[in-house]
Amino acid sequence: MPNTDPLLESLFETSLTLVAYMDTQFNLIRVNQKYAEADDRSPEFFVGKNHFDLCPNKENQEIFQKVAESGEPYLTSAKPFAYAHNPERELTHWDWSVLPVKNEQGKVKGLLLSLINVTERVQSSGRTMQEARNLSTVMEMANDGILINVDGRHIYTNQCFADMLGYETSEVLATGIHDLVHPDDLEKVLKRYRRCLAGEDEIDQYEVSFRKKDGSRLTVGVSTTLVKWDDKTATMITARDVAEQRRISRELQENKDRFDLAVQGSTAGIWDWDITRNEVFYSDRIMELLGYKHKDTRNSLGLFEEWLHPDDKSRVLAAIRNHLEKHEPYDIEHQLKNSEGEYHWFWARGQAIWNESDKPLRMVGSITDITDHKLSEEQVQKNETRIASIINVSRDGIISIDRSNKIILFNRGAEEIFGYQREEALGQSLALLLPDSEKGKHYSRIEAFQQSGDTARTMGERQTVQGRRKNGELFPMEAGISILELAGETIFTAVIRDMSAWIHAENELIEHREHLEKLVGQRTEALAAANKELEAFSYSVSHDLRAPLRSIDGFSQVLLEDYVDRLDESGQ
Structure with a gap:
């Protein structure tokens, strides 16, 4: 490297990262061995060639130009890169920085590019x-x-x-x-x-x-x-x-x-957008997640757009529009900038309210910070252990099948429900657990579920179906189902509950109610008969007493008229 200082020379000799030095027109002056090996070339190949002739990218070229003009360094993380001259190579991701190299007068004379391949970290x-x-x-x-x-x-x-x-x-x-x-x-x-x-x-x-x-x-x-x-x-x-x-x-x-x-409503940070007034309420939790204070922010959608990562902005705003205009679900992941200028990943969901004319009035949603969920390969193993523990102790049956309906997971709950041991069930067709009358229906349900676009259906959304135990006994069951694409394979998982006890209890309740209704009917008939007998008795008594009373009343009137002057006050 002609006319370079010892510090740069030492950097090229000892750096474990990919390093390239270029002039302010982006013509490469020198690259280290690791830089050349990453492109399957020798270091001499790059000398004199323009960086953006080899790696055309308008956005990056504008970044390099800004560094050359302003003298301010630029750093980025996990940025994707595709090899234009070798499209068969897979997409890679890089942490990289562009540092200005200045002369004694402080003028930028060159740019130092440093790169670290983080593809494995991103994939993990x-x-x-x-x-x-x-x-x-x-x-x-x-x-x-x-x-x-x-x-x-x-x-x-x-x-x-x-x-x-x-x-x-x-x-x-x-x-x-x-x-x-x-x-x-x-x-x-x-x-x-x-x-x-x-x-x-x-x-x-x-x-x-x-x-x-x-x-x-x-x-x-x-x-x-x-x-x-x-x-x-x-x-x-x-x-x-x-x-x-x-x-x-x-x-x-x-x-x-x-x-x-x-x-x-169970996510961490809540926002509430009054669309008619274009005012947005951001909860304290959102402010905490991003490190802002309410007094330093404004309640508008524009603030949210400023927080969005440039790579995510058009995609997120389009998802909001599609939700408001087409009622498509708003369920998306994106990055937001915190008060320190760092971007964190969030999972966002939202639901709008429309008036009778289908005009959106309000949209409420939540965000959850998922940055910490970008775990390492070690964490993947821990998660697998957790899932296995939970599945194994569940009292409900949990069964997974592949696209060919072969059983690939059969937990302890399924053993208790169906009577088969795990080793007996694995590798068998799911038809093993179904009566003949349900087999054809099962395949139709699976096909319809795939075509629906749903990823999960919980218990209560489907009718009760019949299962078959190892001893041939048929029993009613409910099942929640989910579909998962994992490592290029389609996996269906069902959570099954034996409904025998529930249905038995419900039938007993119905029989008891019918018995009570019968008793009430019998007692009602007896009461009606007693009322009729009482009415007949009352009529008879009234008829028998009416004539004597009339005679007594007549004699009393005659006595009063004929002997009134002989009767004292007490006799009258």
Whole structure:
């Protein structure tokens, strides 16, 4: 490198990153060996060539030009790059910086480009994000309440558990076991908890009285087991409202509606856009997530647009327009800039309200910071362990099949429901668990579900179907289903509940009601007969007494008229 200072020379000799030095017209003067190897060329190939002739990119060229003119460095993270001269190579991602090199007078004489390949990190983050979503889906699809405790502290609860006791999930996490369990049952729960920590299997369900937020008492069926959570031993409590088994379909639908509302409002930061006045309310939590203060911001959609990452702005605004104009769901991931100028990833959802003329009036939504969910490969393994633990202890059957209807997952709950061991079921067709009358319907339902575009359908959305146990017994069941594309494969997962006990209880209730109605009818007929007899008796008495009374009245009148002067005041 002619006329370069020793610092630059040392950088080219010792740097472990990709380094290139160019003039202010972007003509390459020198590249190090790692830079050349990344493009499968020798360092001499690049000397004298223009950087943007080799890697044309208008946006990057404007950035380089700005650095050359302003003398201010530029840094970016995880930016995608495709090899134009070698399209067969996969897309890569890079952290890179452009630093101005100045002469003694402070004038920029060249640019120093430094790059680090972070493709593996980005791909790992994508896989981790999917695993995190899978974990969240399994947790929230569970029909039982789930509470996980580490070292006496609640670290996770699903929405079902919070709804069961009338709390928000954040309120549950702020409580202790002494706050949730009724005093009458506290010693029993603590005893079970200690036995569980000692390694004794406590999956069998027992009844416990919890204390709801409003102070009322709720009896639930509880089981406890040990699971792994972030390399720590955790106690997972699974709770089911035993009274729910006696409720009819109307109550089940009401519970589903409440669950849906709770899920829609359970995210971290809330915003409320008054479209008619173009005013936006940003909650304190949003301000906290981004590091801003209300006094330093304004309540407008323009502020949100300023926060958006340039790469996301057009996509996000288009999603908002499509929601308002076409009623398409607003469910999207994007980046927002915080008060320090850093971009964080957020998961955003929203729902608008329209008037009778289909004009949008208001849109309310939420954002959740998912930056920390960009986990490492190690975190992927932890998530897999968590999912396996939860699936294995669920009392509902959880079954996954591939596109050819072969069973690839069969949990302990499914073993108890169908009577097959896991080893017997894996690799078999799902038809093994269905009566002949249901097999054709099953394939039609799977095809319709795929074509619907839905990713999940919970219990209550589908009619009760029949299953077949290993001993040939047929039984009614309900199933929630989800579809997942994982590593290029389509996987269907069903959460199955045996409805035999529910239907038996409901039939008993119907028979009891019919018996009561019959008794009431019999007593009504007897009462009507008694009333008729009483009416006949009253008529007879009235008729028999009427003639004597009339005679007495007549004689009294004659006596009064003829002997009035002989009768004293008392006789009259």
